[in-house]
Each structure stands twice: as structure tokens, then as C-alpha cells.
Amino acid sequence: MANITCKALSKQYDGGAPVLHPLDLQIDEGEFVVLLGPSGCGKSTMLRMIAGLEEISGGDLMIGDAVVNAVPARERNVAMVFQNYALYPHMSVYDNIAFGLRRLHTPKDEIDRRVREVAAMLNLDALLERKPRAMSGGQQQRAAIARAMIKTPAVFLFDEPLSNLDAKLRAQLRTDIKRLHQRLKTTTVYVTHDQLEAMTLADRVILMRGGRIEQEGTPTELYRRPRTLFAAGFIGTPAMNFIDGVVERSGEALSVRVKGEAWPLHGPRFGRLQDAQAVRLAIRPNYVGLTEGASPPGALALRGTVELVEVLGAEALVTVECAGERLAALVPSARLPAPGASVTLEFGMQDLHVFDTKTEENLALELQYDTADPPLRTPAARPMAKAGVHQGAI
Incomplete structure (x- = not known):
């Protein structure tokens, strides 16, 4: 050797x-x-x-x-x-x-x-x-x-x-x-x-x-x-979700506006974000939850329409059209939304990546995780209502 x-x-x-x-x-x-x-x-x-x-x-x-x-x-x-x-x-x-x-x-x-x-x-x-x-x-x-x-x-x-x-x-x-x-x-x-x-x-x-x-x-x-x-786009299967946003900062209050929604951001890892800064947000499909109802106020969420459901076995990849953007969620395939159903995509702030559109640098990287990495997980989603949902065919 x-x-x-x-x-x-x-x-x-x-x-x-x-x-x-x-x-x-x-x-x-x-x-x-x-x-x-x-x-x-x-x-x-x-x-x-x-x-x-x-x-x-x-x-x-x-x-x-x-x-x-x-x-x-x-x-x-x-x-x-x-x-x-x-x-x-x-x-x-x-x-x-x-x-x-x-x-x-x-x-x-x-x-x-x-x-x-x-x-x-x-x-x-x-x-x-x-x-x-x-x-x-x-x-x-x-x-x-x-x-x-x-x-x-x-x-x-x-x-x-x-x-x-x-x-x-x-x-x-x-x-x-x-x-x-x-x-x-x-x-x-x-x-x-x-x-x-x-x-x-x-x-x-x-x-x-x-x-x-x-x-x-x-x-x-x-x-x-x-x-x-x-690096974010090349690594990972299914591929990372990307969507554009603009930072809004007023004193200590910080949020990012995405498709008309204001997502509040808290914590020191977002400290480099500047007011009116154009950013590209990223979230992995396996960290996205699917819900049938409206999201609670202040949640990181987008409402959209199911476009495609791909059953992969125990899991399924659900593609949702949200105001002209296509975003994917990797969810358990026991109960799945039907194509055309209206759903909400939800995810945690801790799983959100924020990239500068000019430098392509990850602006929320340094304190994203503690030294001991947490286990990989899929956020728990609220049960889908029976209307607009079908049993996944395995």
C-alpha cells in the first residue's frame, strides 16, 4: 500500500x-x-x-x-x-x-x-x-x-x-x-x-x-x-429541489419570500443573508412532507397540484406543480395523492439550504448541524384526507 x-x-x-x-x-x-x-x-x-x-x-x-x-x-x-x-x-x-x-x-x-x-x-x-x-x-x-x-x-x-x-x-x-x-x-x-x-x-x-x-x-x-x-444538484437521489427567493430583513426579523409566501428564518446560520438578496433555496425530497390541508401560519410550505406519482416500492416520488415550479417529495407509498389533487409541501427550516445566485455559495452552511450529525429522516406528514387520495399499488 x-x-x-x-x-x-x-x-x-x-x-x-x-x-x-x-x-x-x-x-x-x-x-x-x-x-x-x-x-x-x-x-x-x-x-x-x-x-x-x-x-x-x-x-x-x-x-x-x-x-x-x-x-x-x-x-x-x-x-x-x-x-x-x-x-x-x-x-x-x-x-x-x-x-x-x-x-x-x-x-x-x-x-x-x-x-x-x-x-x-x-x-x-x-x-x-x-x-x-x-x-x-x-x-x-x-x-x-x-x-x-x-x-x-x-x-x-x-x-x-x-x-x-x-x-x-x-x-x-x-x-x-x-x-x-x-x-x-x-x-x-x-x-x-x-x-x-x-x-x-x-x-x-x-x-x-x-x-x-x-x-x-x-x-x-x-x-x-x-x-x-x-454540489447540491449533483449529489443525492432523488435530486434536490430548487426554487428562487428574495431575502427580506427588517431589524432582527428575517424571512425569504417565495412564490408570494414569506418563510421566517431564525438562528445564527442565516446571519449572512442580506435584505433584497436574490437566493436559490434547496431542499431534498426525502425531507419534504405532504399534507392535504393548509399549513399553519409561519410554516415553510407551498400549496400546489400533484402532477406525477412514481411508486418506487415502499416509497413514492410525488411531483407537485407550485406556481410554475415543479417540486418533489419522497413519501411512504401506502397512501398517495391522486394526480390533480391539491396538496401542501412542508419541510423544516433546519433542512433548508440557501445559495447565493451570483456566487453559488451555500450561505447557511457553517452552523447547519452540530458536530454529531443527526440521523437521516423523513419529516412526519399529517395524514392525507381520504378525498383525493388513493392506496399505493405495491
Whole structure:
């Protein structure tokens, strides 16, 4: 195992616009770090620079205590798993896994022992004699992981390894990769555009945007404390609700006006808000409650009409049209409003994020939670009246 250190690391092609702006990053020994972001944000370029497949334009890259800027890929003691499996089609699974050790002239008995040991970890024991064309996508990707593992590298690199698989296989392989890391504790850097993969796999997530690090932290930190509008919109499923508002401050009294409603705001975390400031408010669907009646005075609520009901199993995603805006609530699916029903969306002030429309900075972040984070929850909603409500079909 080894740590990875990036000091002002950057990438630029032939004098063009920077693909990766100078960044500093420390990945600790044994840590599982996910580089997350949309296409073109620089995450795969950074991974390939760590692997030695891309030249470094500026800064230093260290693996362990050594600067590896000029070290060839084969001498970096890293193993990379690609999106397209990259198995030799004419070789069996056994030969694909053993290929790297044979090139190192490892004794035959040692190769056999290590191939079978790695195959057992990834449930490939019964597939060792098969050719890749006779295997499913998930089996081929496990074989590719086994081939990378067998050389016991200091660093594992994964470049969107699950992108070509269906949803069920992705979930299965995510579990396999997580268990593998818990067993081996090898330093791992994993690239994906899928925030669900990042949230379920990572010890730490590096969210990237336009060749820069937008935010980094544990999955819980990024979910609960998004620092920017981009981070809030990218992290979380279902996606965050957004709606525009204007701050109204009169002495100590503070509120934000949204679609004709004045939402009172209290507490020190809203202290940075200025009178007449344009803001973008955000609330996660699982913190939104649905009620049938009118909300009490001073509540954070909006009245609207149900547009769409999507049953997901035990829960349902209800989309409500509120004065031209579409907002969603994730609610239990036992009793659901019918499309066209009039409902009220309610949520707690403690779950509201407030972003400056100009800087996109979260203005209500610092004191949003105590040091000990509260458990995730869905606010309890008042029962829906029978009129306009139907039983959810599960």
C-alpha cells in the first residue's frame, strides 16, 4: 500500500485550455477515494496521470515517498481496471489472470496458487477455463479485477468499471469491490460519473467540475453540507429541489419570500443573508412532507397540484406543480395523492439550504448541524384526507 500526493498537479494539451487546473490532493494509505463528476471534468485524466498513461504538464505526483512524474507506468506498482474489461479474447480466464505474473517469470507453482486464491475471492473458481466470450459482463469485469489484483499493487485504479453493466450487475459488482477493499485495504482511486457508486463505495469523495475540485469529504458531508449549488444538484437521489427567493430583513426579523409566501428564518446560520438578496433555496425530497390541508401560519410550505406519482416500492416520488415550479417529495407509498389533487409541501427550516445566485455559495452552511450529525429522516406528514387520495399499488 502507498499514499498518493498531488502538488499543484495540472494537465494541458498542446497549449490549449487546461484540462486539469493546478490542484493539491492527499490520498492516504489504504483509503478508498472516488473521483466524481460529469463528463469532461478531468477525473479520468487525473486517474491516467496517476497510472502513468498521461504526461504531467505541471506540478508533482508522488506515490509513497517518490516523485513519479517521469517514472514509466510499468514501474509505478499500480494496477488499473478499465471500463471495457480489456481481456485477451483468445485466452481463458486463468491465462488472463496469470498473464502479468508470467511476464515477470514468476514460478509456475506460485502463479497457480495466486490465481486460484484471487479467483476464490471473486467467485471465479468455476469459470477459470472459460473464454471471455462465454461469460457475462459482470463475470468479465471480475476477471479484469482479478488480473489487476494478482500483482498485489500498491495502488488500485478503477476507470468507470461498471458503466457497461446493467443495474443489477452494477449493484452486485459494487458490493464485490467494497468487500474486496475491506479485505485487502489497498489504496484505491475510483473514477465514476454515477453519484450512487460514489456514495456507496467511497471513504472520501472528490467532486470535480471543470478541471477543479469543487468539494471533497465523506459521502455524508457532501450530502448534508453541499458548499455550492453544483454540489447540491449533483449529489443525492432523488435530486434536490430548487426554487428562487428574495431575502427580506427588517431589524432582527428575517424571512425569504417565495412564490408570494414569506418563510421566517431564525438562528445564527442565516446571519449572512442580506435584505433584497436574490437566493436559490434547496431542499431534498426525502425531507419534504405532504399534507392535504393548509399549513399553519409561519410554516415553510407551498400549496400546489400533484402532477406525477412514481411508486418506487415502499416509497413514492410525488411531483407537485407550485406556481410554475415543479417540486418533489419522497413519501411512504401506502397512501398517495391522486394526480390533480391539491396538496401542501412542508419541510423544516433546519433542512433548508440557501445559495447565493451570483456566487453559488451555500450561505447557511457553517452552523447547519452540530458536530454529531443527526440521523437521516423523513419529516412526519399529517395524514392525507381520504378525498383525493388513493392506496399505493405495491
